[in-house]
Amino acid sequence: MAPLRRVAPRRVGRKSTTREPNIQEPEPYEPGEPEGFEPEATRRDAGVAESARANRGWWDRNADEYQNEHGTFLGDDRFVWCPEGLDEVEAELLGPPEDLKGRDVLEIGAGAAQCSRWLAAQGARPVALDLSHRQLQHALRIGGPFPLVCADAGALPFADASFDLACSAYGALPFVADPRLVLREVRRVLRPGGRFVFSVTHPVRWAFPDEPGPEGLSVSSSYFDRTPYVEQDEEGRAVYVEHHRTLGDRVRDIAATGFRLVDLVEPEWPAWNTTEWGGWSPLRGNLIPGTAIFVCERD
Numbered sequence: 056m057a058p059l060r061r062v063a064p065r066r067v068g069r070k071s072t073t074r075e076p077n078i079q080e081p082e083p084y085e086p087g088e089p090e091g092f093e094p095e096a097t098r099r100d101a102g103v104a105e106s107a108r109a110n111r112g113w114w115d116r117n118a119d120e121y122q123n124e125h126g127t128f129l130g131d132d133r134f135v136w137c138p139e140g141l142d143e144v145e146a147e148l149l150g151p152p153e154d155l156k157g158r159d160v161l162e163i164g165a166g167a168a169q170c171s172r173w174l175a176a177q178g179a180r181p182v183a184l185d186l187s188h189r190q191l192q193h194a195l196r197i198g199g200p201f202p203l204v205c206a207d208a209g210a211l212p213f214a215d216a217s218f219d220l221a222c223s224a225y226g227a228l229p230f231v232a233d234p235r236l237v238l239r240e241v242r243r244v245l246r247p248g249g250r251f252v253f254s255v256t257h258p259v260r261w262a263f264p265d266e267p268g269p270e271g272l273s274v275s276s277s278y279f280d281r282t283p284y285v286e287q288d289e290e291g292r293a294v295y296v297e298h299h300r301t302l303g304d305r306v307r308d309i310a311a312t313g314f315r316l317v318d319l320v321e322p323e324w325p326a327w328n329t330t331e332w333g334g335w336s337p338l339r340g341n342l343i344p345g346t347a348i349f350v351c352e353r354d
Contacts, residue, residue, distance in 0.1 A: 094287055094288055095286065096284070096285075097287060098285065099285050100282065101232060101293050101298075102232050103231070106293070106296040106298070107209070109285075109294050110230045111186050112294060113286075114186065114189065118189035118190045121190075128140075128332070129167075129169050131167075131172060136254045136322070136346070137322055137346035138333075138335035138345060139322040139328065139340060139345060141320075141322040141348075148252045149250060150250070155178060155220075156178030156179065157180070158180065158219040159217065159218045159219050160181045160218060161181070161182050161184060161211075161213070161218045161222075162222055162226075163223040163227050163253075164186070164224070164226010164228075165203075166193070166194070166226070167194045168183035168199055168203065170183075171199060172199045172201075181201045182204060182218075183201060183203050184203075184205075185204075185205060186227070191203045208231065208241075209231060209233065209236040216246045218245055219245070219246055219249055220249060220250050221241050221249070230297060231298065234300065235311060235312050238251075238308055238314065242312055242353050248354070251353070252348065252350050252351070257344040258299065258305065258347065260334070260343070261276070261280075261299045262274045262276055263334075263339075265334035267331045267334055267336030268336070268338065271334055271339050279301065280299070284296070305349060309351050313353065314351035314353060315351065315352050315354055317350050317351065317352050318348075318349075319347065319348070319349055320347070320348040320350065321346070321348075322348070324337055324341050324345070
């Protein structure tokens with residue numbers, strides 16, 4: 056995932072692993088910023104261009120830490136949809152594994168392309184796309200027999216009807232100011248009958264603090280407040296942006312862009328998963344949903 060392709064908690068998760076970095080150290084936060092600079096967290100408007108610029112920079116700066124922190128959980132060639140650990144092997148949201156052979160699949164927000172690597176092992180022909188060059192360096196480091204493409208999900212560099220399937224495990228959709236732009240692009244590159252499956256933070260979680268312990272169980276803000284979460288530097292420039300859509304917003308976005316919603320999956324927290332991942336934890340996961348997975352089809 057770039058999960059949990061890709062999951063981006065509002066701060067990097069707290070647990071470390073023994074996984075060591077395998078490529079050069081990342082660039083400093085920004086030339087001229089004092090060492091130890093911490094961005095200010097706020098809620099304010101952030102448009103399409105500002106969100107894209109901020110999140111490209113954030114993922115480039117934090118890709119190494121993200122992969123070191125979560126790479127063991129994600130594996131090199133697993134398809135994990137969410138911090139709950141729902142695996143495509145069991146979920147079959149893209150269809151039975153035997154039906155993936157020979158299918159052209161676009162992974163959006165691929166990160167280190169773990170999902171694409173699993174898809175290739177099933178005989179599919181995946182393309183792994185990510186906004187972050189640094190994340191794709193990790194994909195290149197691990198390797199795989201498929202193309203890596205650095206591009207914005209709102210402007211996909213592919214011809215119409217290029218893919219049979221598309222997937223996004225916490226990639227792109229939580230971070231874009233205009234999700235319909237992305238959904239229209241995905242529909243454009245899918246063939247008739249194609250399926251798009253994407254996972255995002257469950258909308259109800261926005262009403263709670265992003266904390267894994269008991270402090271994360273009390274409502275602290277309005278579920279209906281759609282003001283983006285922004286981390287900004289001392290000059291007010293966004294360096295990370297995450298956007299909130301209610302459950303109804305997501306359904307309306309899907310319908311308005313020509314998709315048909317065929318399933319909405321809310322994974323339960325499994326007993327085997329003892330991992331804390333940012334605000335995700337067994338404590339919270341057993342009480343409130345953490346992930347929403349939308350299964351959509353293009354007629």
